[in-house]
Amino acid sequence: MTEPTRTPAQQAEIDVIDFCRDLIRIDTSNWGDGKSNGELEAAEYCAEIMRQAGLEPAIYESAPGRASVVARMKGSNPEAGALVVHGHLDVVPAQADEWQVDPFAAEIKDGLIWGRGAVDMKDMDAMILASMLQMAREGHTPERDLIFAFFADEEDGSTYGADWMVDNHPEVFAGATEAVSEVGGFSVDIAGTRAYLIQTGEKGIHWTKMTARGTAGHGSAVQHDNPVVTLAEAVTAIGNYKWPIEYTKTTRALFEQLSDITGIPFDEENPQELLDAMGSTAKFIAATLQNTSNPTLLEAGFKHNVVPGEASALVDSRTLPEQDEKVAAKLKELAGEKVDFELKKHGVSLELPFSGAIVEQMVDSLLQEDPEAKVLPYMLGGGTDNKQLSRLGIAGYGFAPLQLPADLDFTGMFHGVDERVPLESLKFGVRVLHRFLAAQ
Ligand SMILES: [Zn+2]
Numbered sequence: 001m002t003e004p005t006r007t008p009a010q011q012a013e014i015d016v017i018d019f020c021r022d023l024i025r026i027d028t029s030n031w032g033d034g035k036s037n038g039e040l041e042a043a044e045y046c047a048e049i050m051r052q053a054g055l056e057p058a059i060y061e062s063a064p065g066r067a068s069v070v071a072r073m074k075g076s077n078p079e080a081g082a083l084v085v086h087g088h089l090d091v092v093p094a095q096a097d098e099w100q101v102d103p104f105a106a107e108i109k110d111g112l113i114w115g116r117g118a119v120d121m122k123d124m125d126a127m128i129l130a131s132m133l134q135m136a137r138e139g140h141t142p143e144r145d146l147i148f149a150f151f152a153d154e155e156d157g158s159t160y161g162a163d164w165m166v167d168n169h170p171e172v173f174a175g176a177t178e179a180v181s182e183v184g185g186f187s188v189d190i191a192g193t194r195a196y197l198i199q200t201g202e203k204g205i206h207w208t209k210m211t212a213r214g215t216a217g218h219g220s221a222v223q224h225d226n227p228v229v230t231l232a233e234a235v236t237a238i239g240n241y242k243w244p245i246e247y248t249k250t251t252r253a254l255f256e257q258l259s260d261i262t263g264i265p266f267d268e269e270n271p272q273e274l275l276d277a278m279g280s281t282a283k284f285i286a287a288t289l290q291n292t293s294n295p296t297l298l299e300a301g302f303k304h305n306v307v308p309g310e311a312s313a314l315v316d317s318r319t320l321p322e323q324d325e326k327v328a329a330k331l332k333e334l335a336g337e338k339v340d341f342e343l344k345k346h347g348v349s350l351e352l353p354f355s356g357a358i359v360e361q362m363v364d365s366l367l368q369e370d371p372e373a374k375v376l377p378y379m380l381g382g383g384t385d386n387k388q389l390s391r392l393g394i395a396g397y398g399f400a401p402l403q404l405p406a407d408l409d410f411t412g413m414f415h416g417v418d419e420r421v422p423l424e425s426l427k428f429g430v431r432v433l434h435r436f437l438a439a440q
Contacts, residue, residue: 008137009434012130016430017113017423019049019126021106023089024115030090032156038065039089039152039161046089046150047071049129053136055148060169066152066160070172073132073146075440080144081177083358083440084394085132086385087125088154088161088182091117098417112420120414121182123421123429124400125150131434142440147176154385157345162388176394178358183380183414184398185362185432187373188281189406191262194373196366197281199398200354201250201379202387203288204319205347206327210234211312212339219305227338228300231311234335235295238315241334243290245271248321250351250379251288257376280409287381291327293317314344318381321349347387351379352395362399365435369428370403401432 006014023042030036043059047069050057055071062068068089075082094103094116101107103116117123132148149172153161165172184199212234214227247255247268255274259266262277271289275282293315300311319327324346332341353359354377363375386396402425404410413419 008134009431011137012134012430012434013427015133016126016130016426019129020113020118020122020421020426023122023125024106024113024117025104027104028090029093029116030153030155031093034063034160036066036090036153036156038067040065040067042089043067043069043150043152046125046129049133050148053133058172060165062152062160062164062168068149068151068161068165070147070149070165073135073142073148075142075144075146077143082145082147082173082175084147084149084173084176084179084389085128085437086149086151086162086179086181086389087121087128088151088385089125090153090155090161091120091122092155092415095417100418103419108423111424112422113426114418114420116419118413118419118421119410120419121400123402123426124182127400127426127429127433130430131437134430134434135437140438142437144440145175146437146440147173151385158385158388162385166388166391170392173389173392173394176389176392179386179389179394179396180399181384181386181396182398182400183382183384184378185366185401186410187402187404189279190258190374191277193261194370194403194406195261196370196373196375196401197378198354198359198362198375199380200359200377201248201321201351202349202383203379203381204321204324204349205345205383206317206319206324206343207345208315208317208331209312209342209344210315210331210335210339211310211342213310214338215307216309217307219307221307223307226307227311228308230336230338231298231300231313234339235298235313237334238293238331239295241293241330243292245269245289246320247289248351248379250354250377253354254285254376254378257374261374281411284381284411285378287318288379291317291319291323292381293327293331319349321351347383348390350386350390350396352397358397361436361439362397365432365439366401368435369432399436401429402426403428
């Protein structure tokens with residue numbers, strides 16, 4: 001029996017599902033602090049497909065097993081700035097007993113692929129590989145260079161992945177001006193209208209450790225300088241503080257368009273009604289309307305009858321663009337004079353205009369597949385490897401296109417239990433991503 005001949009486009013819709021399942025089955029769990037299964041096997045898997053596409057991939061190991069892989073598809077115009085199309089290979093760990101399925105088996109159930117990484121982000125990794133291969137099979141040469149990159153360690157601050165690559169191998173990204181990657185391009189249901197959210201901004205990361213110092217002593221004594229109490233007051237003040245709602249260019253544009261779609265007036269002081277119209281995505285978007293600061297870890301004391309000399313807490317703050325200093329000052333003010341702050345981690349905030357050629361190409365490629373839909377900008381409350389690439393002057397967007405069923409809580413599945421992605425969404429995604437890449 002002979003295989004039916006498929007067009008490259010038909011083959012890509014099959015490939016994307018195979019690639020996604022294969023990648024999920026390579027357990028790349030990242031526990032943090034350098035503890036990880038490693039990404040080497042996944043990098044080798046991607047490298048093999050890159051070779052099938054006629055590219056020459058290079059694997060970079062920042063530490064044993066911690067691998068990223070990059071290959072460049074040469075464009076016809078060496079003057080044109082290159083586009084980085086990137087994903088990460090690692091996933092957050094999964095607690096198998098909480099899941100309905102084996103998180104690393106990539107089972108297909110009810111028309112969805114289930115498994116860790118199905119949405120974050122082996123889905124997009126597979127879409128990138130399948131559309132890259134489709135372009136090669138079609139003999140399509142883009143105008144500008146396309147740099148395909150799959151990074152290690154995104155889920156733990158990118159120390160062994162994009163951060164390391166930018167520091168140690170910036171030559172890999174030579175000539176690159178723009179990038180696309182995860183957490184954007186997916187559809188949400190807004191009062192019966194399907195809208196795609198393209199990520200044009202990311203909040204900053206401002207992680208601090210605060211320490212209260214006092215007088216150590218006996219637990220039976222009268223104590224007026226107990227650092228546990230000082231710290232508890234600071235934690236309470238920061239945890240209870242209500243940051244004001246503030247709009248950036250991105251979130252203002254989003255809410256104006258939400259208002260147009262729903263007919264609900266845009267009340268700047270109280271956007272709750274518009275947020276509610278976004279259903280399960282509301283919580284995700286709410287975090288982008290203000291700074292946030294959440295105490296996440298407490299450390300104090302060692303014995304029941306000893307007052308310790310110091311007590312400390314970790315605070316996870318996420319900042320709106322250009323507000324790092326303002327947030328740091330507010331935290332100090334809330335915590336009081338007896339508490340010192342130490343900055344443990346900083347990640348730059350990003351914000352790009354929702355305009356220009358690359359945005360038009362993203363919008364067009366979505367609308368060609370889904371003409372009735374709306375395409376809106378949004379800001380991500382978390383961070384992606386676009387933060388790292390921005391250090392090379394590369395403007396990064398979140399564009400991993402997926403058409404999703406209206407009732408699927410997509411944003412809730414990132415790092416969640418029973419992570420899963422519909423097969424039809426992946427097929428849609430590879431069609432859109434291929435259109436977008438072919439337009440480069
Ligand atoms: Zn991710």
